[in-house]
Every structure is written in C-alpha cells, then in structure tokens.
Amino acid sequence: MPRGHKNKRHARKKRHQTRGEAQACKGVQETVEEIPEAAEKSSAASQSQPGADSSSTPEAPERATPSASSTLSISSIESHESSFEESDEFQEKESPVEDQPCTIRPHQEMVAGKVIVLLQYLLHNYNLKQFTTKEDMLKLLTKKYEDDFPEIFRKASQKLEDAFAMEVREVNSSNPTYNLISKLKLPNNGRIRAGKGFPKTAFVMCVLGIILVKGNCASEEEIWQILKTKRIYPGKKHCIFGEPRKLLTHYLVKLNYLEYRQVAGSDPPRYEFLWGPKAYAETSKVKVLEYLAKTNQTTPGAISALYEEVLKGDREQTEARDEDN
Incomplete structure (x- = not known):
C-alpha cells in the first residue's frame, strides 16, 4: 500500500480518537470549571x-x-x-x-x-x-x-x-x-472514604468512559494526559476528587472498579487500566455512554459512532501492516 494512503488513514484515526477522548471527559471539565x-x-x-x-x-x-x-x-x-x-x-x-x-x-x-x-x-x-x-x-x-x-x-x-x-x-x-x-x-x-466529602462517582464514570473510548484498555499515561487537561493532576489534591492518583491507582483498584496491570513486555514497567469486575456488575457500556452523552448534551449514538470509527481505524491499520509484511 502506498505510504501516503497509510499516513492519511493513520491521521484520520488519530483525529477520531482525539474527538472521542474529548467527548469522554467533557463532563469532568464541566464539573471542575462550573x-x-x-x-x-x-x-x-x-x-x-x-x-x-x-x-x-x-x-x-x-x-x-x-x-x-x-x-x-x-x-x-x-x-x-x-x-x-x-x-x-x-x-x-x-x-x-x-x-x-x-x-x-x-x-x-x-x-x-x-x-x-x-x-x-x-x-x-x-x-x-x-x-x-x-x-x-x-x-x-x-x-x-x-x-x-x-x-x-x-x-x-x-x-x-x-x-x-x-x-x-x-x-x-x-x-x-x-x-x-x-x-x-x-x-x-x-464518598469512598468514611466521613465527609464529595462523591467520586463522576470521576469513576469518566475514567470508565476513557477506557471505553480507548478500546477497552487505556494506558496510565493516556489517562493522565486527558485528566491533566481538566486540571486534575497526580499528587495534587483536587477540590472535589481529593488526591486523584491514590483514588485512581489504589482505592478504585482495591474496590475492583478498575483493573491495573503492567503492560506486557514493558521495560521500564508501564501500566494500563481496564474495567474491573465491580464496574461490569454495577454499570454497563451503554449506561456509561448514556451518562457521557447526557453531560455532553449529545446522544449515545454520537459517542458510540466515534468509538466504532476508532476501532475501524485500528483494524485498517493492522491490515495495512499485514500487507506490508
């Protein structure tokens, strides 16, 4: 396949992926800013x-x-x-x-x-x-x-x-x-922890949405790259979500809402997130899409369509690599 066609396909996939990530996290941006x-x-x-x-x-x-x-x-x-x-x-x-x-x-x-x-x-x-x-x-x-x-x-x-x-x-x-x-x-x-505080449910739903848009698995770097654009930083207390690194990598993993594992063959070690069993038990991909759609004032189909485009782009890229080999 000509290199120009491959580059265009890759660029189109990246655009769709970026738009999907923005959809997945816009609700948290409104939480933080409004x-x-x-x-x-x-x-x-x-x-x-x-x-x-x-x-x-x-x-x-x-x-x-x-x-x-x-x-x-x-x-x-x-x-x-x-x-x-x-x-x-x-x-x-x-x-x-x-x-x-x-x-x-x-x-x-x-x-x-x-x-x-x-x-x-x-x-x-x-x-x-x-x-x-x-x-x-x-x-x-x-x-x-x-x-x-x-x-x-x-x-x-x-x-x-x-x-x-x-x-x-x-x-x-x-x-x-x-x-x-x-x-x-x-x-x-x-609230997760005992005592007073604000609920962390929206944070969980947002992270589940990012993982969904990323193809059911998102690296730790990808998660933080998106959260940082919404002024949610690892190690820095947030006025609603508390200390987000501990919330993400400790509490939500311990509670089985997220699975946190090392990327196979990574050296130095890199980590990625997947939905945990509690997430599958208490919600669904459809419900997460509905929540993201509601916070973004759009329809679940719009976000789902972006997700399908990302997956389609991945398949096309894999096929292109196979043709080159």
Missing part, C-alpha cells in the same frame, strides 16, 4: 454545624433553615489545591438583587441563581449526611419563587447528576424528603 464553587462552599457549610452527624445513615435532626431574605454565598476559587474535606464553614449572605429594588434583572436569570443556591443547600445536607425536605427548600428559596420551585428543583437535580453522577431521590413521600444517591455502589454513598 460546580466547584458550590462544592467548596457546601463543604465549608458542613463542619460549622455543631454536632454534625458523621455516621453513614442520614438523619433529620432539627436544624436552622436559612432566612427568607438570605442566599448562600458563592466564593470564587482561584486554585484547586485545597481538599474539599478541609473547609468547613456555612455562611449566608444577603442577596444583592432582592435588597436593591431598583436593580432590574430578568426573571430567568434570577431563577438560574436560585438553582445554584438550591444545589449548594442539597450538597450541604449531603455533607452533613442529612435528608432535605421540600419544606426547607421552599423556605430557602422564599415565597417569591414558590411557583418556580419545580423548575429550580429539576435544574438543580440535573446539575448534581451531571457533575457528581448523583441522583436526587425521594425517600419519604408523605412528607416530601430527598437524599442524594450515588449511581454506583461506592462506599459511603459515593
């Missing part, structure tokens, strides 16, 4: 509550509900070096919009702000291992937004699902009460 403020502030909220329960079973103790004219403050995060498990102060801040009647702001923009407020509150109660009642959510949002509650609740739930792979599930219908549930059966409802 949600950490809510996550950080919700983590801060948890420890300030005296006597916060640290058991694994959520309870519903008496707690102060934010005042009608208050919203949770949102601080900007300049760096992702601090662990989300370290900051613990719940703060409220007067709403600059509601306290300034002359300020005109589109209603939908204000509703969008309330979505973030509710998201923070749900995460706050998650960190305290407490349920969240509909009554408390309505008090938080104020009577002014009572008619908008279904939309605000739906959008906040969707953001939590996209960012953390957590489902907002009703646990008591007689007195509407909700809890955040991990889409995988990770220990401590997605």
